[in-house]
Amino acid sequence: MLGKTANGLFWMSRYLERAENTARLIETGQRIALTRLGDADEEWSSVLQSAGALSAFQASNEDLSKDTAINWLLRNRDNPSSILSCIETARQNARLVRTAITGEVWEAINATYMNARTALARKVSERDLPEVLRTIRQNTALVRGMTHGTMLRNEIYDFIRIGTFLERADNTARILDVKYYVLLPSASAVGTSLDNVQWESILRSVSARGGFRMEYGAGAGTQEIAHFLILDKRMPRSLAFCVGKLKDNLRYLNNSGSRPTPSQAQVNKLESYYLSHDIAAIFDYGLHEYIQKMLEMLSRLALQIEQDFRFYE
Amino acid sequence: MNQTPVFDEMWGSDDTLRQPYASFHDWFRDESAAHLRAKQRDAEELFRLTGITFNVYGKAEAEERLIPFDIIPRIISGTEWHRLSRGIDQRVRAINAFLHDIYHKQEIIKAGRIPEEMISQNDAFLPHMIGVEPPGGVYTHIVGIDLVRTGPNDFYVLEDNARTPSGVSYMLENRETMLQMFPELFSQNRVQPVETYPANLRRSLAACAPPAGSGDPVVAVLTPGIYNSAYFEHAFLADQMGVELVEGHDLRVVDGRVAMRTTRGYKPIDVLYRRVDDDFLDPLNFNPESALGVPGIMDVYRAGGITITNAPGTGIADDKAIYSYMPEIVEFYTGERPLLQNVQTWRCSEPEALAYVLDNLEDLVVKEVHGSGGYGMLIGPTATKKDLSAFRRKLKARPANYIAQPTLSLSTVPIFSRAGLTPRHVDLRPFVLVSPGEIKITPGGLTRVALKKGSLVVNSSQGGGTKDTWVLED
Known part of the structure; x- marks a missing residue:
């Protein structure tokens, strides 16, 4: 296998995993905020930190709030670890290694990308957030399933x-x-x-x-x-x-x-x-x-x- | 030139259903428009999901577009195809013989059939190839001959793509899509298969392994990278052949061989199907700025360490100025009369021709000698006054840069539109594989269709679409 291909596979799967982890972190933050059991702002700050996105967020000069934190983690392109950035990078790597993965895996990744682009094209309202996060986690799970089942x-x-x-x-x-x-x-x-x-x-x-x-x-x-x-x-x-x-x-x-x-x-x-x-x-x-x-x-x-x-x- | 009625491949010139379309027509009559519209959308969805996209030059890098696909097949009878393929075979044989000759003895110049300066002064002539014997004697392993049709038996060659013809992935995916969308059509019509192309390509490439190779030849596809407009096709072909897709920075010369960097060290390549232009192939021998190629690959090639397909320097054979000599070239090397016609061509480098072209510009198509992809061409009949006068200036400034041809009355094939079946102009690019002693032509090829009414420009970069192309078994 080409070294470049190994690199592409490695990052493709890292970014898919990262997208999923970030989705889970947002869900957790939202849950804590809604149940009003903890200090919500504090919680968003630690969510950002867990996602490795706090310092970049601070550099962006946005005020920390639920909305800004969620938007930063979901779809901000200046955040290389936002879900949208992760999925785009994962798919870019998948294109690079297209010959190494099965058609099923490629199509699952491409569908993840197309769905994420649609779901995250605009700011996600609170009402739609659970559905959007569910879609993303289901999609990444499908990629994992296809990887497991066809590679x-x-x-x-x-x-x-x-x-x-x-x-x-x-x-x-x-x-x-x-x-x-x-x-x-x-x-x-x-x-x-x-x-x-x-x-x-x-x-x-x-x-x-x-x-x-x-x-x-x-x-x-x-x-x-x-x-x-x-x-x-x-x-x-x-x-x-x-x-x-x-x-x-x-x-x-x-x-x-x-x-x-x-x-x-x-x-x-x-x-x-x-x-x-x-x-x-x-x-x-x-x-x-x-x-x-x-x-x-x-x-x-x-x-x-x-x-x-x-x-x- | 437009007095004769346009020949429609389904309805002829007089609205009589032509035989190859008979069975298709029966099927179509019974389909509802709504159902077909839904199928057309399904097809697009399928293309998007599979990622059959191309990048448009000059657009944002991330912009991937679909080439519009039309669900109405273009149907050619077995007899028509048989005649056509004999002509293609002849043309491809002549091209390879021509290339061998001009890089060796240059008999055709000595015989006075082509002026010496057409070769020596031609940018597409590659002095590095003089005296080089390509492995297996093959120059153009993959050729795509662009054909247009003007009547039942009138096919013209528009262009001989002898460098790196593209589009074969669309031929294959169009068929794949049609098989999924309309399986019943393939039960009702006996359509000759195209699916064997990738396997044939691999076999054909492996048959040209260099002297230095041993064992099962290692084949790889060289792509300029993920942002190239045809990246999808490069990945597709590598995948279908089961070979590595490499970029310049994966390769280096190791112990006199070109080798790719694998997770376990460098591994020599025997046959490199490159989708990178000559100029970018080797920064040591050609464009020193190139980051797409492999420093020193030409030296390895000349020493028999690797097969490069298509061979460097084949561009001289599909150069638009050389094109006008193709009838002579075919006759000279095959000793036969050309079976396929050339389009009448005025070489603007010749003063008389230039004068004619300037006088008749509004009736002609003018092309750049080294251009491709429909860029930088003028279509007289549809050009504005401003376009015409701008082109007149260009022609006078650099006449040798242009050729002109009459505006052909291209055949039409129906597309599926809101109004039902609507005729649109088409061309055809059959794909040819050349290996030592064998020329294989895939039945059919890529049909490109101009989607705008009356338009003659079929290039995907200019808004053209594609269709599945059927060759029926008779």
């Missing part, structure tokens, strides 16, 4: 998976980075409604409320949430799950056998140093420092993959 399990698929799980790990880590303080034992007056709202918003932003309730019941607290999002290998958006998938896919790509590629060595180290302890050890290390370290390691891994597989030269 050969070869290196093309591996690069798609690597892009997806790097983006997802990054997203989960950023949500934790923004909200880590509500998970600290010292800060929690357990059982207050504020904490419940904050925990809820974390779980919602990774689509994991139901799963968490099922596994941990109603009495669970901060340690359990942190464990669930970081170490639980059954939870498809946890750091451990995503890093496990990265490790698998990098191994599939290494057909030379024994000697690990540099990116493989990195991901192995990431797993054994940072994901093989229990949650108490992580709290001892310092949750914030831990998450910062994780974000740094993930971005270094992305650069190493770029080099190992000759994305650019």
